[in-house]
Amino acid sequence: MTYVVTQSCCNDATCVAVCPVNCIHPTPDEAQYARTEMLYIDPDACIDCGACADVCPVDAIVPDGDLTAETEIYRELNAAYFADNPTASGPREVPAEPVTATDRPGALRVAIVGSGPSAFYAAEELLKRRDVDVEVSMFERLPVAGGLVRYGVAPDHQTTKAVERVFARTAGRTGFRAFFGVEIGRDIGVDELLDHHHAVIHASGASDDRKLGIPGEDLPGSVAAREFVAWYNGHPDHDGPASRQVERAVCVVGNGNVALDVARILARDPERLVPGDIAEHALEALRHSAIEEVVVLGRRGPEHAAFTTPELLALGSLPEVDVTVHGGYEAPEGASVKLRTIADYARRVPGRGRRRITLRFNGAPVEVLGGDHVEGIRIAPYGREGTDADLEASLVVRAVGYRGRPLPGLPFDDERGTVPNVAGRVIDPAGDRPVPGLYVAGWIKRGPTGVIGTNRYCAAETVEALVADHSRALLPRPSRARDELASLVESRCPTAIEVDGWKRIDRHERVEGRRLGRARQKLVDVESMLSVAGGPGGR
Numbered sequence: 001m002t003y004v005v006t007q008s009c010c011n012d013a014t015c016v017a018v019c020p021v022n023c024i025h026p027t028p029d030e031a032q033y034a035r036t037e038m039l040y041i042d043p044d045a046c047i048d049c050g051a052c053a054d055v056c057p058v059d060a061i062v063p064d065g066d067l068t069a070e071t072e073i074y075r076e077l078n079a080a081y082f083a084d085n086p087t088a089s090g091p092r093e094v095p096a097e098p099v100t101a102t103d104r105p106g107a108l109r110v111a112i113v114g115s116g117p118s119a120f121y122a123a124e125e126l127l128k129r130r131d132v133d134v135e136v137s138m139f140e141r142l143p144v145a146g147g148l149v150r151y152g153v154a155p156d157h158q159t160t161k162a163v164e165r166v167f168a169r170t171a172g173r174t175g176f177r178a179f180f181g182v183e184i185g186r187d188i189g190v191d192e193l194l195d196h197h198h199a200v201i202h203a204s205g206a207s208d209d210r211k212l213g214i215p216g217e218d219l220p221g222s223v224a225a226r227e228f229v230a231w232y233n234g235h236p237d238h239d240g241p242a243s244r245q246v247e248r249a250v251c252v253v254g255n256g257n258v259a260l261d262v263a264r265i266l267a268r269d270p271e272r273l274v275p276g277d278i279a280e281h282a283l284e285a286l287r288h289s290a291i292e293e294v295v296v297l298g299r300r301g302p303e304h305a306a307f308t309t310p311e312l313l314a315l316g317s318l319p320e321v322d323v324t325v326h327g328g329y330e331a332p333e334g335a336s337v338k339l340r341t342i343a344d345y346a347r348r349v350p351g352r353g354r355r356r357i358t359l360r361f362n363g364a365p366v367e368v369l370g371g372d373h374v375e376g377i378r379i380a381p382y383g384r385e386g387t388d389a390d391l392e393a394s395l396v397v398r399a400v401g402y403r404g405r406p407l408p409g410l411p412f413d414d415e416r417g418t419v420p421n422v423a424g425r426v427i428d429p430a431g432d433r434p435v436p437g438l439y440v441a442g443w444i445k446r447g448p449t450g451v452i453g454t455n456r457y458c459a460a461e462t463v464e465a466l467v468a469d470h471s472r473a474l475l476p477r478p479s480r481a482r483d484e485l486a487s488l489v490e491s492r493c494p495t496a497i498e499v500d501g502w503k504r505i506d507r508h509e510r511v512e513g514r515r516l517g518r519a520r521q522k523l524v525d526v527e528s529m530l531s532v533a534g535g536p537g538g539r
Helices: 014-018 031-035 051-055 073-084 117-127 164-171 190-196 225-232 257-267 280-287 309-315 337-347 454-471 483-492 499-515 526-533
Strands: 003-005 061-063 108-113 134-140 176-180 199-202 222-224 249-253 293-297 321-325 355-360 363-370 374-381 389-392 395-398 425-428 433-440
Touching: 003 073, 014 051, 051 061, 073 309, 073 337, 108 117, 108 190, 108 454, 117 134, 117 164, 117 454, 164 176, 164 499, 176 499, 190 199, 190 483, 199 454, 222 225, 225 257, 225 395, 249 257, 249 374, 249 389, 257 293, 257 309, 257 355, 309 337, 321 337, 374 395, 433 454, 499 526
Parallel strands: 108 134, 108 199, 134 176, 199 433, 222 395, 249 293, 249 395, 293 355, 321 355
Antiparallel strands: 003 061, 363 374, 374 389, 425 433
């Protein structure tokens, strides 16, 4: 028996570290890791020890004997990777020894801005080090942690959301402290953080959207995927169902995983979403919607589609949804599983489901149509001859990418939507030199690429740079004692809560969710969160 990586792989590569025979690839030090869809287990090298399955944070690794009819395809995906990379498995090189800190008084104090995957992975990398004593203070503007996991991962992907268990473990480590309900740049300045810390890691993600740059994209009924995803995930900033009318025909512009997530949530029978953690207002809106078809529009052909094979396969397992391909498609000989799956969808006969997802390729959006509200979208053929076509749609969701937003006190590369950096060290463009004490991790560092687990190694790189700078005495010394930090937060943000308050919210949501047969019943406004978090220890 061998083990197989299946759909919910988060790519954080915890399994790679424990594998005794180096049979899981690509590893973080291999070039393919940065662009891989998922990790793979070499069936010829696996020794059936089960160590990888024991540590997988999202339960994506299973024995091949436990594969179902829906997951059997992952046996082929794992084998195919090693057929194309025959020398991947083999003896593992011994990693270099970590940098050892010099003798400096007191602990290394680090502030982390944000509470998503990159923030918690950075905290974990810092707090588990043995070469330096570290104290971490995390700052989050909302009363709850999670970032992309809570507000970006689709509510019917609960296995992926299970990575929250890793965050909870980090929050329980000695030396960790968090302040929720504190916005850096508004309540406390970056310079004030450096008064209390040797360094600040900004891990606040990408909170803006890329534009289509076409007429009509700002019409009511044309929304960014980031906003739409936040709406159905219950983000406090996006809780207005009246502005999210979901009608008969919907067009999702984009060919990545977010586009498929949006299409799937819109097309599914709302009652099948109940066991997850979709926001109640979104669930009610979907229950009353008149959706018949969701078109996922890709500018280029199927061979260029950015969505991953696991996400594509998941569409075909929805019993209440038909999946079709506009204009048909035939996969070439020797095609990948992704292209063969698209060809299979093209051959399917509609009528099995109440709603339909149509994959439409080679169409470039040139105008969003409508007067006071979206009525359709004009599509031009891309890379081939033909005439423009008008597609009816009362809702257009623009899933063409996220981008970072400028952060107070930091330089910003407007073209890339990131903070200029080298290996996580913030760089001052004027002098092309590192800014002492300032670092970045996650999407604000590298752009919106990769999956949740990619942030683990992105954060590790930043932490290595930070600790190396500390060992060389390149970080500014804090001018204030750590104990003074809580007083500063309390004076500026009297409603701020700490880890115990966040845990109260989490426990409340899970208990209420179980009562209703759901993973959790989310609180979607700040006042309700603070009310639940109140009491001794909430601060």
